[in-house]
Amino acid sequence: MTIPGQLDPPPRLLLGPGPSDVHPRVLSAMATPLVGHLDPYFLEVMTQVQDMLRQVYRTANRLTFPVSATGMAGMETCFVNLLEPGDLVVVCANGFFGQRMIDVAGRTGAVVTVLERPWGDVFDFDRIRAVLQKVRPKVLSIVHAETSTGAHQPLDGLGALCHEFDTLLVADAVTSLGCVPLEVDDWEIDAVYSCSPVADLAQSAGRRGDRPSEDEGAELVSRPEPGAALLERRPRLPPHGTDHDGLCPA
Numbered sequence: 001m002t003i004p005g006q007l008d009p010p011p012r013l014l015l016g017p018g019p020s021d022v023h024p025r026v027l028s029a030m031a032t033p034l035v036g037h038l039d040p041y042f043l044e045v046m047t048q049v050q051d052m053l054r055q056v057y058r059t060a061n062r063l064t065f066p067v068s069a070t071g072m073a074g075m076e077t078c079f080v081n082l083l084e085p086g087d088l089v090v091v092c093a094n095g096f097f098g099q100r101m102i103d104v105a106g107r108t109g110a111v112v113t114v115l116e117r118p119w120g121d122v123f124d125f126d127r128i129r130a131v132l133q134k135v136r137p138k139v140l141s142i143v144h145a146e147t148s149t150g151a152h153q154p155l156d157g158l159g160a161l162c163h164e165f166d167t168l169l170v171a172d173a174v175t176s177l178g179c180v181p182l183e184v185d186d187w188e189i190d191a192v193y194s195c196s197p198v199a200d201l202a203q204s205a206g207r208r209g210d211r212p213s214e215d216e217g218a219e220l221v222s223r224p225e226p227g228a229a230l231l232e233r234r235p236r237l238p239p240h241g242t243d244h245d246g247l248c249p250a
């Protein structure tokens with residue numbers, strides 16, 4: 001086997017909704033020695049990260065944690081932990097990532113009702129109320145910022161509306177967190193995921209016009225207590241790699 005030489009990537013300015021530049025402090029942190037996942041130092045750092053995530057997500061929820069994975073894994077983590085085969089779910093789809101939600105939610109075996117709007121539009125709460133009334137789903141999912149069109153879906157009040165029907169609200173905040181306000185507790189969002197290299201870093205780079213200041217990060221998921229209680233009662237365990245029990249530090 002021929003081993004290639006030391007990696008020497010060229011410097012690039014990355015501003016898209018995808019891989020983004022990271023602060024030099026983060027780059028140097030990534031070159032520090034590894035510690036084990038049960039090491040007291042690791043647990044201390046994880047606690048600090050969870051604390052900071054709660055501040056960013058504006059939540060006091062205990063189940064707020066990073067996952068080393070992509071935004072899609074965040075979406076899957078929410079669905080596989082909350083949905084069982086035969087459960088009813090309403091997916092609001094007004095663009096590419098709403099369509100993805102239909103696919104990912106459907107793969108859990110849940111029965112998906114799609115509430116559609118043309119690409120670029122957002123959903124008004126009257127339409128959502130009507131579908132909640134009709135379907136009475138366990139979960140309603142929606143994209144906060146639909147990257148394929150830039151549509152910014154208002155979420156303030158949607159959690160309260162869902163809870164009138166005992167429905168859990170799942171929100172995709174992959175390209176909204178860090179760009180537009182997101183109030184997980186005040187808006188009563190039950191499960192939300194984002195992906196720090198996407199919006200946080202692109203926003204930060206755009207604002208500063210140079211290298212971004214946010215930490216490079218992995219997938220982030222937060223779940224307030226109604227969702228958490230439901231997770232304790234799961235008759236069927238989700239796939240191991242996205243089971244919240246395996247992902248969430250105590």
Ligand SMILES: Cc1ncc(COP(=O)(O)O)c(C=O)c1O
Nearest residue numbers: 070071072097147172174175195
């Ligand atoms: C709104 C939205 N959701 C989910 C994803 C999936 O994230 P990833 O590409 O990290 O899997 C993206 C990616 O751009 C996105 O924009």
